[in-house]
Amino acid sequence: MRIGLVVDSACDLPLQYLQQNEITILPITVRIGEAVLADHRNPExxxxxxxAHVAERGAEAETTPYTVQQIRDLFLERLVIDYDHVFCMTITRSRSPINENAQQASFAILNDYKAARAAAGNTTPFALRVVDTQNLFAAQGITAVEAVRLRAAGEGAPKIRARLENLALHTHGYLVPRDLYYLRARARKKGDRSVGLLSAALGSALDIKPVLHCHRGETGPVAKIKGFEPAVEKMFGFAAERVRAGLMTPTLCLSYGGELAELRALPGYDExxxxxxxxxxxxxxxxxxxxGMVNVGKGAVVVGFAAEGAPKFE
Known part of the structure; x- marks a missing residue:
């Protein structure tokens, strides 16, 4: 069975890895004023x-995920021909409509795929599963890497499906933003009141940075630490503790809103x-x-991993 893998462009994994493992990307388009870029995970x-644009006007950005029609067309033009079963892994549905778009598109795809496969000389059934990773950015990468590993090991679609859906329940993403004013402005643009003006003002005045935790689609602060670098160091130290305690997959994902050389220079990174x-x-x-950057700001750091239980940030 030919198994295909699809992620949206918010999934933070290296472009080379995505290309080498033939992972298809559902791009999200970003518009800031007259500037437009479809995000295909090209770091340059x-x-x-x-x-050029995000640092000063990113909070005003409009993000547009693939529509139901675009997802349908992508599958019927290529994926239903190239594969027999496809797993489409998306950013948490609580933060983006792309999961819902993929779910709606799946009904049309499963109704209409037979003609496309028959024209390619294939009359066997096609199957599609949309998986809500229930997480964001680097943490989305955990399920994608596991899907690649299971496919390479020759596992069948039912086992992969069960594993990915269970893994999504145990994936944790942690994020430290640099600029709370930016985060608040962006949240207001999207109608999200989770970062209040008072919190942003106090946080910036006192240089207090929150550590935000995303798990099962819910996002909230688990710590407030004075200084960006101490907050990142604390987050990295916590991640190292979780590694020593044992992870569900041999994988940890990191992403940074800027040059990777800056990420590698942060305290706690080497440890x-x-x-x-x-x-x-x-x-x-x-x-x-x-x-990710237009939503959480330049210079934000994210770490993702999968662990059983409820890790307590200390």
Whole structure:
């Protein structure tokens, strides 16, 4: 059985990894004023757009995920021909309509695929499963990497489906933003009141940075720490502790809203990488998606992993 994998462009994994493993991307288009870029996970294009537009006007950005029709067309033109079963893994539905768009498109795809496959000389059934990763950015990468591993191991679609859906329940994403004013402005643009003006003002005045946690589609602060670098160091140290305690997959994902050299210079980074190496945990690090940066701001740091239980941030 030929198994295909699809992610949206908010999934923070290196472009080379996505290409090598033939993972299809559902791009999200970002518009800031007259400037428009379809996010295809190209780090050079993302950084160029960041420096030109996001830093000053990113809070005003409009993001447009693939529509139901665009997803349908992509599948019927290519994916239903190239594969027998496709897993489409999306950003949490609580933060983006792309999951709902993919779900709606799946009904049309499953109704209409037979003609396209027959024209390609294939009359066997086609199957599609849309998986809500229930997480964001780097943490989305955990399910995608596991899907690649299971496919390479020759596992069948039912086992992959069960594993991915269970893994989504245990995936944790942690984020430290640099600019609370930006985060609040962006939240207001999207109608999200989770970052109040008073909190943003106090946080910026006192240089207090929140550590935000996303799990099962819910996002909220788990700590408030004075200073951006101390907050990131604390987050990295916590991730290292979770690695030592044991993860559900041998994978940890990192993403950064800027040049990766800046990420690698942050305190706690070297210790986290050393801990992952000691425990045979593969680290994937990437420039944050353009979608991620316009939503959480330049310079934000995200770490994602899967762990059982309810890790307490200390």
């Amino acid at each position: 294009a993302t950084l160029e757009f960041l420096h 986290l990488r050393a801990t992952c190496s000691e425990y045979n945990i593969e680290v994937f690090e990437s420039v944050m998606s353009l979608t």
